[in-house]
Amino acid sequence: MKYIATIFIFASFIISSACSSVAIIGMIGSTVSRTVENSYAHSTIDGGVNTVRNPDKIAIANVDLGVEYMRQGNYEKALERLNYTKQVKPDYAPTYNVLGLLYQRLDDVIQAEIYFRKSIQLDNGNPDFLNNYGQFLCKQDRDIEAIEYFLEAARDPFYKAPEIPFSNAGTCAYKFSQIDEAVGYFEKALSLNPNIPTTLIQMSEICYGKGDHHAAHEYLDRYVDLSRHTAKSLWLGIRIERQLGNKDAVSSYALLLRNNFPEEKEAELLKESGAR
Numbered sequence: 001m002k003y004i005a006t007i008f009i010f011a012s013f014i015i016s017s018a019c020s021s022v023a024i025i026g027m028i029g030s031t032v033s034r035t036v037e038n039s040y041a042h043s044t045i046d047g048g049v050n051t052v053r054n055p056d057k058i059a060i061a062n063v064d065l066g067v068e069y070m071r072q073g074n075y076e077k078a079l080e081r082l083n084y085t086k087q088v089k090p091d092y093a094p095t096y097n098v099l100g101l102l103y104q105r106l107d108d109v110i111q112a113e114i115y116f117r118k119s120i121q122l123d124n125g126n127p128d129f130l131n132n133y134g135q136f137l138c139k140q141d142r143d144i145e146a147i148e149y150f151l152e153a154a155r156d157p158f159y160k161a162p163e164i165p166f167s168n169a170g171t172c173a174y175k176f177s178q179i180d181e182a183v184g185y186f187e188k189a190l191s192l193n194p195n196i197p198t199t200l201i202q203m204s205e206i207c208y209g210k211g212d213h214h215a216a217h218e219y220l221d222r223y224v225d226l227s228r229h230t231a232k233s234l235w236l237g238i239r240i241e242r243q244l245g246n247k248d249a250v251s252s253y254a255l256l257l258r259n260n261f262p263e264e265k266e267a268e269l270l271k272e273s274g275a276r
Contacts, residue, residue, distance in 0.1 A: 055088050055089045056089065058085075058089070059085045059089040062081045062082070062084055063085055063092070063094050063095055063098055065078075066079075066081035066082040066085070070098075070102055070105070075106060078102055082095055082098060082099050082102065091122055093118075093122035093129070095119075096115045096118040097115070097116065097119035097132060100112045100115035100116035100118075100119060100132065100133070104136055104139075109140065116132065116133040116136055125156065127152075127156040127159040127165065128153075130150070131149070131150060131153045133149050134146045134147070134148075134149035134150040134153065134165065134168060135168060138168075138171075138172040143173070143175070143176045146169075146172050150168050150169035150172065151165070151169060153165040154169070154188075161193075163188075163193040166185050166186075166192065167198065170183070170186040170189060170199065173185060174206070182202070186199050186202065186203050186206075190203075194222075197223050200222050200226070201220070201232075201233055203219045204217075204223060204240070205236060207219060208236065208239065208240055208243075213243040213244050214244070216236075216240045217244060220236060229256060229260075231260075231261035231265075231266040232266060234254075234257040234266065235257060235266035235270065237253040238250055238253045238270065238273075254270055
């Protein structure tokens with residue numbers, strides 16, 4: 001399952017029920033200007049003494065650079081910038097949260113958890129940090145802990161995007177087959193923001209699994225309005241439309257799947273199904 005990353009900010013909308021009466025919803029990233037890089041990426045030494053001018057600005061600039069290097073896949077340079085930030089401003093919490101994300105990408109689970117917890121220790125209650133740590137925990141199959149952190153983030157009255165941790169809680173619950181709990185979290189997320197593609201596609205899957213093919217169709221349509229088809233969404237569409245008896249839609253989805261994703265497992269499933 002994919003998770004909604006912290007900076008994705010996805011119209012208030014309420015679903016009357018999970019699979020009926022559906023009404024018409026990484027990682028951290030930032031752009032770093034050349035001016036910022038030149039001005040603040042390195043400290044200024046006064047008279048041979050390691051006194052840093054503008055440590056706050058230097059820390060912000062170096063974390064931004066670290067994030068940008070992560071986006072480029074240059075993890076060595078990212079680590080260099082982030083470690084430098086620790087020296088300049090050891091109590092700057094975002095440094096440790098981004099280090100947690102970096103070590104998570106490097107599959108160093110122990111270091112990732114140390115840094116995630118350090119960031120929360122320094123900035124207790126930061127909903128972005130709680131959300132990121134929740135994602136980490138869910139990937140480690142620690143779903144009960146993960147959902148607790150997601151919900152703590154969502155409860156922050158000043159958080160501008162509580163739908164993100166609600167949706168992530170739903171994804172984590174769904175991963176562990178906690179269907180009713182997942183639906184509750186997804187409904188809450190969609191009531192706050194009706195335009196979350198990953199939530200919509202998962203609700204479509206859930207409704208299909210429950211045999212409510214009309215609701216599954218509606219959720220998938222809303223997903224397609226917001227996001228490009230994947231092999232997974234096309235295969236789901238084929239199965240939904242087959243149940244609804246929409247032969248033209250089945251053929252359309254099948255053609256897209258064969259042409260655009262011939263090497264994916266869903267294309268093989270299509271071949272085995274005999275759909276045209």
